[in-house]
Amino acid sequence: MRRFNIEFTVGLFVIAGILCLAYLSIKLGGMELIGSKGYDVYALFSNSGGLKQGSSIVIAGVEVGRIRSVDLDDYQARIVMNLNEDVKIQEDAIAAIKTKGLIGEKFIEITPGASEKIIPPGGKIRETLPPVDFEQLLSKYVFGKVE
Amino acid sequence: MRRKGWIGIMLLALWAACGLDPVWAGVPTEKVKETTDKILAIVGDPALKDPAQAIQRRERIRKAVDEMCDWEEMSRRSLGRHWAKRNEQERKEFVHFFGQLLERTYIDKVEGYSGEKVNYIGERVDGDYAEVDVKIVTKENTEIPVLYKLRTRDQRWWVYDIVIEGVSLVNNYRTQFSDIMAKSSFEGLLKKLKEKTAE
Numbered sequence: 001m002r003r004f005n006i007e008f009t010v011g012l013f014v015i016a017g018i019l020c021l022a023y024l025s026i027k028l029g030g031m032e033l034i035g036s037k038g039y040d041v042y043a044l045f046s047n048s049g050g051l052k053q054g055s056s057i058v059i060a061g062v063e064v065g066r067i068r069s070v071d072l073d074d075y076q077a078r079i080v081m082n083l084n085e086d087v088k089i090q091e092d093a094i095a096a097i098k099t100k101g102l103i104g105e106k107f108i109e110i111t112p113g114a115s116e117k118i119i120p121p122g123g124k125i126r127e128t129l130p131p132v133d134f135e136q137l138l139s140k141y142v143f144g145k146v147e
Numbered sequence: 148m149r150r151k152g153w154i155g156i157m158l159l160a161l162w163a164a165c166g167l168d169p170v171w172a173g174v175p176t177e178k179v180k181e182t183t184d185k186i187l188a189i190v191g192d193p194a195l196k197d198p199a200q201a202i203q204r205r206e207r208i209r210k211a212v213d214e215m216c217d218w219e220e221m222s223r224r225s226l227g228r229h230w231a232k233r234n235e236q237e238r239k240e241f242v243h244f245f246g247q248l249l250e251r252t253y254i255d256k257v258e259g260y261s262g263e264k265v266n267y268i269g270e271r272v273d274g275d276y277a278e279v280d281v282k283i284v285t286k287e288n289t290e291i292p293v294l295y296k297l298r299t300r301d302q303r304w305w306v307y308d309i310v311i312e313g314v315s316l317v318n319n320y321r322t323q324f325s326d327i328m329a330k331s332s333f334e335g336l337l338k339k340l341k342e343k344t345a346e
Binding site for chain 1: 223224226227228229230231273276289296308310312313314315317318321322325
């Protein structure tokens with residue numbers, strides 16, 4: 001009886017440990033188990049700059065959603081964004097791909113617009129800006145001056 | 148009965164003529180090219196090179212740009228969500244000073260023109276919106292990508308944003324204006340614009 005109790009307790013701890021690990025990996029990985037809340041909008045970018053699924057979307061630096069998918073569509077990057085339900089995006093809002101720091105990870109920053117029209121779920125953010133390619137800019141200044 | 152049919156056909160023709168057909172509105176690339184050519188002609192005009200003609204030259208460039216740019220739309224988008232809270236008078240004032248600021252900032256650059264080539268790469272039309280891809284080739288053979296964003300208003304194409312090297316004019320001012328608005332007020336922003344244009 002006593003032996004059974006010890007084995008039972010150890011088993012419980014092991015299961016609790018596995019559950020904790022699963023919870024951590026889901027939370028840290030930014031995965032959603034049962035569907036996801038909020039709504040989706042998409043945007044076309046001439047260059048995704050290495051943006052990945054799960055990258056964050058911010059307004060004024062505050063995270064308001066995550067990237068659901070990045071696909072190629074007619075040689076452009078089609079990015080589907082999952083936004084929090086309470087976030088409303090105006091029709092003339094601009095979605096720009098930015099880099100954390102100079103070489104950090106990529107994220108999308110949305111600057112709200114002036115329009116009274118709100119983009120509905122499944123709608124498109126028309127105004128997009130690809131990431132600024134610092135390497136290319138630099139090389140232009142370095143090699144462009146050759147006379 | 149026959150007369151009714153005729154009226155129907157005439158109404159249909161009228162509707163087709165008035166509809167916002169992209170062909171009717173004029174090809175976006177042509178709109179951009181027309182203005183660019185006009186500006187290049189003014190900048191390259193030897194009769195206007197004289198410093199005494201500087202004011203006249205500026206005026207003519209501004210007039211050419213006016214025919215292409217939708218200042219109100221640019222101002223509205225640049226001010227962003229603060230636009231809705233402004234009354235008619237404040238908006239008018241803002242459009243005026245913002246236009247002057249852009250004129251000051253960009254005409255200086257245009258006046259420094261020295262034989263750069265302008266290549267038209269392509270355009271994309273999506274309903275009432277269009278994008279025109281342009282590459283400016285400098286004398287050192289450096290290519291500068293410029294993207295004009297246009298939309299139709301009054302059956303014409305108007306530029307509402309210019310993206311140079313992936314940096315949008317509207318987004319640039321939108322972030323700056325919202326910074327200023329967060330720190331001070333709309334009056335403060337107007338004051339800053341006035342100071343900038345009076346310099």
